[in-house]
Amino acid sequence: MTRLISRRAVLAALVVVSLAGSASAQTDPLPSWNEGATKKAITDFVSRETTRGSPDFVPVDLRIATFDNDGTLWCEQPVYFQVAFAFDRLKAMAAQHPEWKAKQPFKAVLDGDMKALAQSGQKGLLEIVAVTHTGMSVDDFEKLVLEWTATARHPRFKRPYIELVYQPMLELMTYLRTNGFKTFIVSGGGIEFMRPWTEKVYGIPPQQVVGSSGVTKFELKPDGRASLLKLPKVEFIDDGPGKPVGINRFIGRHPIFAFGNSDGDLQMLQWTAAWPGARFMGIVHHTDAEREYAYDRKSHVGRLDKALDEARKRNWTVVDMKADWKQIFPPL
Amino acid sequence: MTRLISRRAVLAALVVVSLAGSASAQTDPLPSWNEGATKKAITDFVSRETTRGSPDFVPVDLRIATFDNDGTLWCEQPVYFQVAFAFDRLKAMAAQHPEWKAKQPFKAVLDGDMKALAQSGQKGLLEIVAVTHTGMSVDDFEKLVLEWTATARHPRFKRPYIELVYQPMLELMTYLRTNGFKTFIVSGGGIEFMRPWTEKVYGIPPQQVVGSSGVTKFELKPDGRASLLKLPKVEFIDDGPGKPVGINRFIGRHPIFAFGNSDGDLQMLQWTAAWPGARFMGIVHHTDAEREYAYDRKSHVGRLDKALDEARKRNWTVVDMKADWKQIFPPL
Numbered sequence: 144m145t146r147l148i149s150r151r152a153v154l155a156a157l158v159v160v161s162l163a164g165s166a167s168a169q170t171d172p173l174p175s176w177n178e179g180a181t182k183k184a185i186t187d188f189v190s191r192e193t194t195r196g197s198p199d200f201v202p203v204d205l206r207i208a209t210f211d212n213d214g215t216l217w218c219e220q221p222v223y224f225q226v227a228f229a230f231d232r233l234k235a236m237a238a239q240h241p242e243w244k245a246k247q248p249f250k251a252v253l254d255g256d257m258k259a260l261a262q263s264g265q266k267g268l269l270e271i272v273a274v275t276h277t278g279m280s281v282d283d284f285e286k287l288v289l290e291w292t293a294t295a296r297h298p299r300f301k302r303p304y305i306e307l308v309y310q311p312m313l314e315l316m317t318y319l320r321t322n323g324f325k326t327f328i329v330s331g332g333g334i335e336f337m338r339p340w341t342e343k344v345y346g347i348p349p350q351q352v353v354g355s356s357g358v359t360k361f362e363l364k365p366d367g368r369a370s371l372l373k374l375p376k377v378e379f380i381d382d383g384p385g386k387p388v389g390i391n392r393f394i395g396r397h398p399i400f401a402f403g404n405s406d407g408d409l410q411m412l413q414w415t416a417a418w419p420g421a422r423f424m425g426i427v428h429h430t431d432a433e434r435e436y437a438y439d440r441k442s443h444v445g446r447l448d449k450a451l452d453e454a455r456k457r458n459w460t461v462v463d464m465k466a467d468w469k470q471i472f473p474p475l
Numbered sequence: 476m477t478r479l480i481s482r483r484a485v486l487a488a489l490v491v492v493s494l495a496g497s498a499s500a501q502t503d504p505l506p507s508w509n510e511g512a513t514k515k516a517i518t519d520f521v522s523r524e525t526t527r528g529s530p531d532f533v534p535v536d537l538r539i540a541t542f543d544n545d546g547t548l549w550c551e552q553p554v555y556f557q558v559a560f561a562f563d564r565l566k567a568m569a570a571q572h573p574e575w576k577a578k579q580p581f582k583a584v585l586d587g588d589m590k591a592l593a594q595s596g597q598k599g600l601l602e603i604v605a606v607t608h609t610g611m612s613v614d615d616f617e618k619l620v621l622e623w624t625a626t627a628r629h630p631r632f633k634r635p636y637i638e639l640v641y642q643p644m645l646e647l648m649t650y651l652r653t654n655g656f657k658t659f660i661v662s663g664g665g666i667e668f669m670r671p672w673t674e675k676v677y678g679i680p681p682q683q684v685v686g687s688s689g690v691t692k693f694e695l696k697p698d699g700r701a702s703l704l705k706l707p708k709v710e711f712i713d714d715g716p717g718k719p720v721g722i723n724r725f726i727g728r729h730p731i732f733a734f735g736n737s738d739g740d741l742q743m744l745q746w747t748a749a750w751p752g753a754r755f756m757g758i759v760h761h762t763d764a765e766r767e768y769a770y771d772r773k774s775h776v777g778r779l780d781k782a783l784d785e786a787r788k789r790n791w792t793v794v795d796m797k798a799d800w801k802q803i804f805p806p807l
Contacts (some may be wrong), residue, residue: 204680281721282725325682337725348536349727350657350682359723361716369749371723384693391613391703392689393725395670395681410693410701417536417701 199421208400212330215447232275273375331382386411424459431465533752539733544662546777564607605707663714718743754789763797
């Protein structure tokens with residue numbers, strides 16, 4: 144029998160053994176990313192920046208990576224998850240506010256009338272955010288967020304919202320941290336809506352979360368205990384041209400790696416690209432209606448239009464969700 | 476001869492050896508602090524918070540320590556060092572602004588007329604800050620700060636300002652970090668004035684510096700390069716009741732250890748004290764006119780009045796600079 148085993152088969156077997164050996168010696172840090180140009184762009188970049196002697200080597204202190212949240216780290220359809228939280232809060236509070244049954248924009252939310260809600264515009268949304276996000280201490284708000292993330296379910300996927308995070312992006316952030324990067328969230332979402340769960344879900348502690356915020360006010364309660372009250376006044380919108388402002392204010396260093404998914408991330412990517420040296424600019428393009436959603440230039444949520452043009456023009460990395468990602472969400 | 480060596484001498488020698496052994500096995504992490512109640516309060520607290528099984532044990536993620544800067548980590552006399560920077564900048568810019576020779580508050584600075592300057596009040600100071608701190612990109616401002624810290628000298632100590640940091644506080648921050656704490660600066664000073672040098676001087680990276688800030692604006696230059704312009708508009712004052720607001724905004728967690736030196740730190744200390752569990756609130760009391768300065772209730776810079784009463788009332792730790800510190804500044 145041995146004589147029947149051809150030299151070719153032996154060589155093939157050796158190749159398999161050798162590949163298996165190499166795989167076990169160096170486990171793929173990005174198993175949910177299909178092999179291809181996108182994955183290679185990421186691993187090549189990290190290797191160039193972190194290899195001593197490489198012309199692009201960057202010391203650990205300067206390895207700053209920033210990620211948008213909605214649509215980049217977790218799903219943002221059919222509405223931003225923070226909007227879903229606000230609607231759920233509003234419904235829970237409605238019993239104490241009978242007047243809302245006749246008053247827009249509250250009536251629209253209670254009736255599930257998305258058309259009337261859309262007519263109330265940004266002003267209406269701000270009113271909803273004001274009544275659901277302010278008038279309590281920052282600590283009481285944190286509790287409300289944690290209650291919601293523990294109980295609310297996404298209408299399509301029937302899973303808690305904080306499970307609808309992108310498995311490939313979780314792997315990417317871990318991979319970057321393993322290579323000495325500090326990972327930051329830079330989101331248009333509310334900073335106090337994200338911080339209660341980002342460490343558990345993304346491995347990103349509160350102090351590495353940058354987001355939009357409302358004004359808070361220091362108070363001494365009658366018993367002398369200090370408290371911070373959330374006021375119904377916008378303090379900072381961390382979106383679009385606000386993202387470089389937020390990065391500068393909170394981080395104080397230029398990112399060398401940035402990932403977004405919409406036109407609201409364009410300026411963060413431009414800001415990252417503006418500094419000398421090798422930089423990584425990435426965009427998640429939602430192309431997978433079957434496993435997640437497909438949307439870009441005409442979407443009301445997470446519109447990706449100008450930033451897609453800019454990415455193509457400047458050779459930024461565009462993730463094709465359908466082609467590049469083996470898996471979208473973490474396994475159940 | 477051996478018979479003359481008494482048992483007592485042998486025992487004494489053993490004690491010395493044993494003490495020496497213990498000293499080398501466990502080097503004093505705070506060598507510039509004299510032994511006494513203050514030092515003991517610090518080391519007892521850290522031991523209680525970081526010893527597994529202790530009822531006050533706090534996991535590493537929650538070990539947040541915040542420090543005021545002016546008068547707590549570095550000297551703040553005869554004027555806040557950032558004011559000295561602003562005056563030096565103003566003088567350097569004066570050749571391009573001949574009109575300043577006849578216009579207050581600029582004239583007062585150029586003439587060294589501190590009385591006229593005092594008359595211009597906070598409004599005058601803000602005008603000086605506006606012309607010296609804004610109208611350039613954040614990166615150009617960083618360069619100006621680094622030039623100044625490299626060249627300017629303190630009028631009394633004739634040393635660079637960044638050498639006039641308190642050696643005992645440097646040791647304290649290192650000691651805390653060794654014990655798993657994250658150290659943050661929470662200062663009324665300008666965030667962009669501190670960040671260029673805090674990592675080198677204090678071991679605190681830019682993203683762990685909280686401070687007052689001006690508005691910045693994102694711009695795309697004609698060549699498509701992104702830039703952030705500093706505008707002459709105050710965005711946030713991180714002082715007094717602003718400190719808990721800044722801590723909440725930038726850190727998102729409650730400090731368990733906080734150190735200040737003036738009434739501007741009172742609310743930060745109250746905020747730290749407000750949360751259940753063992754907390755450390757410390758105040759540097761400037762009592763050493765010979766080696767540094769002595770000032771408290773009546774000082775125009777770094778006034779310590781209400782916070783001193785509160786500290787005494789609530790048993791916070793008050794550092795008596797003269798008695799508690801072996802050394803003030805790092806050796807030349």
